[in-house]
Amino acid sequence: MKKKRKMSKKQKTYLFIIIPVVLLFFMFNTWPMLNGFFYSFTNYKGYGSYEMVGFQNYIDLFSDTRVLKSYLFTFKYAICGTILVNVLSLLMALALNAKIRCKSALRGIYFVPNILGGLIIGYIFSYIFTYIIPAIGQTWNIEWLQNSILSSPAYAWIGVLIVGVWQAVAMTTIIYISGLQTVPGDVYEASRIDGSSKWTEFWKITFPLIIPFVSINLVLTTKNFMMVFDQILSLTGGGPAQSTDSISYLIYNNGLDGGQFGFQSANAFIFFLVIVIFSIVQQNITSKKEEQL
Amino acid sequence: MEKAIRKSVKKPKEKTNWVLTIILILGTFTVFFPLYMAINIAFKQPSEMTNSIEGALGLPSSINFSNFAEAMRVTDFWHSLGNSLFITLATIALALVVYSLAGYVLGRTIAKHKGFKWVYLYLISGMFVPFAILMMPLVKETAMLHLGNQFGVILLYLVFYMPMNVMLYAGYMKNIPTVIEEASEVDGASTWTTFWRVIFPMMKPMHATVAVLTALGTWNDVMTPLVIMSGTGINTLPIAQLNFQTQFGTNYNLAFASYIMSLIPILLFYIICQKQIISGVANGAVKG
Structure with a gap:
């Protein structure tokens, strides 16, 4: 009996801790989300009065070219970014995990882009794209380098992609390195005795053993690239000709300043669904892969 | 060539991969270049900025912190x-x-x-x-x-x-x-x-x-x-x-x-x- 009373006292402490936490979370996460959901059914501008418009915003979303373009850009950017970042990072991680000199210094240096803020990095690269690369193009008479990539509607997204990849590789590489370190060394010795080449060794031994890390990285990079904001703000501002309007940037720009509070709330909600569906799909693939191991 | 290196080093389990080390050291250029450029420009005066490569990448004519002081104020x-x-x-x-x-x-x-x-x-x-x-x-x-x-x-x-x-x-x-x-x-x-x-x-x-x-x-x-x-x-x-x-x-x-x-x-x-x-x-x- 004494034990039971003690349990309940413990329970009280637990509740005393967890209730404020849940309330805080509800207040600044769930409540604004519900609010946004509500506004997505109105024609609210962000100020003044508004009316309920039913599903009109959602219907309009699918015929709004600017919204559709922003989804196209974001998906294109996220897919290319994820593939590039993961291939480069895996190569980097293999190199940084090999028998090399100055290993920890090199690892330290290659991690630097990750700790620097996206906004300032964007500004620095914006200068490189606008002044330095065209200057190189002029000196060596390379025509396609003479104009800033950021002012070309067709290629500006590649400029944004370069900056995004430059920053993301740092983090992804570190995760791959910690993955490679979980592979025991004697596995390799066995394969070396069998005389298999480095290439088959990688695909037959290393890669299957680090698949959990591959899936972590795929999830993280895709998510981060889908939510791209800082780089857009500092590099292109969504331009030229709205060719680099990311979804987050469009919601920020038109929702807060452009008088589309209600409409962009609907957009935000669809974006949320996209993220959720994407995460569920990724998680399913991940758990299946891990079972195989 | 690999064999030669392996022979010349006596006992370590695995040879140091010098080619990779050098590639990786050269690769740090991609990290340092934007930072170098930013620091470099921060020390220059507007008059030193020209549209040529030297204008952008050459070293500043003198080290002075006036830009920093002004930026701090602004x-x-x-x-x-x-x-x-x-x-x-x-x-x-x-x-x-x-x-x-x-x-x-x-x-x-x-x-x-x-x-x-x-x-x-x-x-x-x-x-x-x-x-x-x-x-x-x-x-x-x-x-x-x-x-x-x-x-x-x-x-x-x-x-x-x-x-x-x-x-x-x-x-x-x-x-x-x-x-x-x-x-x-x-x-x-x-x-x-x-x-x-x-x-x-x-x-x-x-x-x-x-x-x-x-x-x-x-x-x-x-x-x-x-x-x-x-x-x-x-x-x-x-x-x-x-x-x-x-x-x-x-x-x-x-x-x-x-x-x-x-x-x-x-x-x-x-x-x-x-x-x-x-x-x-x-x-x-x-x-x-």
Whole structure:
């Protein structure tokens, strides 16, 4: 009996801790989300009065070219970014995990882009794209380098992609390195005795053993690239000709300043669904892969 | 050639891969070049900037800090730095206390109690919520609650990073055997004291991870202060750069001096705690 009373006292402490936490979370996460959901059914501008418009915003979303373009850009950017970042990072991680000199210094240096803020990095690269690369193009008479990539509607997204990849590789590489370190060394010795080449060794031994890390990285990079904001703000501002309007940037720009509070709330909600569906799909693939191991 | 090297080195298990070492050292150029260029331009005068490569990349004719002094004045550097430091440090302090408490409770209860399990899933589900969907309603909400300031930003960070970090702490509780708490409770200590005296110190490795993740996240964040504190005149370092860009965008020498100054604090932090930062980031990602 004494034990039971003690349990309940413990329970009280637990509740005393967890209730404020849940309330805080509800207040600044769930409540604004519900609010946004509500506004997505109105024609609210962000100020003044508004009316309920039913599903009109959602219907309009699918015929709004600017919204559709922003989804196209974001998906294109996220897919290319994820593939590039993961291939480069895996190569980097293999190199940084090999028998090399100055290993920890090199690892330290290659991690630097990750700790620097996206906004300032964007500004620095914006200068490189606008002044330095065209200057190189002029000196060596390379025509396609003479104009800033950021002012070309067709290629500006590649400029944004370069900056995004430059920053993301740092983090992804570190995760791959910690993955490679979980592979025991004697596995390799066995394969070396069998005389298999480095290439088959990688695909037959290393890669299957680090698949959990591959899936972590795929999830993280895709998510981060889908939510791209800082780089857009500092590099292109969504331009030229709205060719680099990311979804987050469009919601920020038109929702807060452009008088589309209600409409962009609907957009935000669809974006949320996209993220959720994407995460569920990724998680399913991940758990299946891990079972195989 | 490989064989020759292998023979010449006597006993080490594996030969040093010099080709790879050299490639990697050359590759650091991609990291250093943008930083070199930024520092270089920060020291130059507008008259030294020409449109040729030498104009952009050549060394400045003299080292003087006038650009830095001017940039400090224009961006109100010390205030922005103070705000950034305050927001980051307060968020870290609150994060360690709140997340570890919540992680402790949930780590101990989710296996046994359905209610707590639901609470856990509810908090974790926040990981899927992009800031974009909360942004507009939050601007209204914080304004209404008079939280359109540093305190509002801190509270929001505390909520945004909650799902990931509570999960990390709850997972870490598996490493701490319940016997330890029970022993302390037999001695008559309350759950509360047991947590602070016994559990909290034992969570030290997780504290480091959470502190690093929170520090990097808050220090570099643009979006939250941008939307929550816009129009208040309260700047963080990144926001000061953004304002600077819109006002004085054409003076690159001043701009780069200002960028460099706002990069220095985080670079110093990185140089001092490099090991903890790298392992913290890796830990957070792998366990989360």
